Amino acid sequence: MNAVITCKEVTKTYGKKKALDHLSLSIPGNGIVGILGPNGCGKSTFFRSLVGLVKPDSGQMKILDRKPGWKTNKDIAYLPDRARWYPNHTVDEAFKWAKHFLDHFELETAIKLADYMDIGRDMKVQGMSRGQEARLMLILCIARNVPLVILDEPFTGIDIISREQIIDGLIDYLQERNQTILISTHEIHEIEGLFDYSIFMDKGTAIWSGETETLRAQYGSMHQVFKTFYKRRLERQ
Ligand SMILES: Nc1ncnc2c1ncn2[C@@H]1O[C@H](COP(=O)(O)OP(=O)(O)OP(=O)(O)O)[C@@H](O)[C@H]1O
Numbered sequence: 001m002n003a004v005i006t007c008k009e010v011t012k013t014y015g016k017k018k019a020l021d022h023l024s025l026s027i028p029g030n031g032i033v034g035i036l037g038p039n040g041c042g043k044s045t046f047f048r049s050l051v052g053l054v055k056p057d058s059g060q061m062k063i064l065d066r067k068p069g070w071k072t073n074k075d076i077a078y079l080p081d082r083a084r085w086y087p088n089h090t091v092d093e094a095f096k097w098a099k100h101f102l103d104h105f106e107l108e109t110a111i112k113l114a115d116y117m118d119i120g121r122d123m124k125v126q127g128m129s130r131g132q133e134a135r136l137m138l139i140l141c142i143a144r145n146v147p148l149v150i151l152d153e154p155f156t157g158i159d160i161i162s163r164e165q166i167i168d169g170l171i172d173y174l175q176e177r178n179q180t181i182l183i184s185t186h187e188i189h190e191i192e193g194l195f196d197y198s199i200f201m202d203k204g205t206a207i208w209s210g211e212t213e214t215l216r217a218q219y220g221s222m223h224q225v226f227k228t229f230y231k232r233r234l235e236r237q
Pocket residue numbers: 014017018019037038039040041042043044045046081186
């Protein structure tokens with residue numbers, strides 16, 4: 001399988017803090033990939049550098065066989081952490097905006113996903129709960145027929161029951177698509193079963209990457225994996 005993303009020795013420093021520290025990895029195409037690790041391990045910085053919002057100090061990065069930047073971004077749907085939508089838009093208006101401005105946005109897919117996720121199309125963003133707005137942001141990204149979708153902490157603010165429903169929906173929906181979806185989270189125990197491939201990060205570097213099945217066979221559950229990988233860090237807290 002061809003890699004959709006390769007990084008070689010990528011480093012990004014803020015002052016004395018190394019947000020990415022010689023990060024090297026290769027991410028295979030198709031399926032759902034978890035970028036996992038505790039707060040501050042570099043997940044968002046990694047995503048921002050993939051879409052050219054952050055320029056690494058050194059190292060090489062290839063995404064869809066190209067360099068990161070605005071030309072490559074046409075084929076990427078990116079949901080930043082803490083993303084918000086225009087408060088005055090209704091869901092329908094948000095979809096119309098997206099159809100007009102976002103490459104490869106599929107209106108019919110968005111409408112289907114809104115039904116599935118229980119988001120009324122006449123709802124105004126400013127009247128939405130945090131979880132409802134998070135669902136809208138998710139729909140605006142995954143309704144784009146692009147090879148790569150990058151979701152930074154997309155489930156923040158969504159309760160556990162809705163989360164499970166959305167995840168089941170995502171898995172069904174993705175089976176019909178040839179997309180790679182990168183999802184970052186530090187709440188691994190709540191999204192067990194979602195990832196085909198997992199990358200565990202710590203202190204700006206990848207400490208393990210591979211098929212999630214391999215991990216499960218070795219450790220039993222993702223929760224156990226998390227505890228094992230970050231044991232020393234948890235003991236320090
Ligand atoms: N613009 C910035 N200026 C200064 N420091 C930054 C900046 N962006 C990130 N950092 C630092 O780099 C490190 C990695 O941050 P990053 O946001 O990439 O981690 P994360 O794994 O996404 O964390 P979280 O799970 O909390 O979102 C942190 O120590 C953070 O404080």
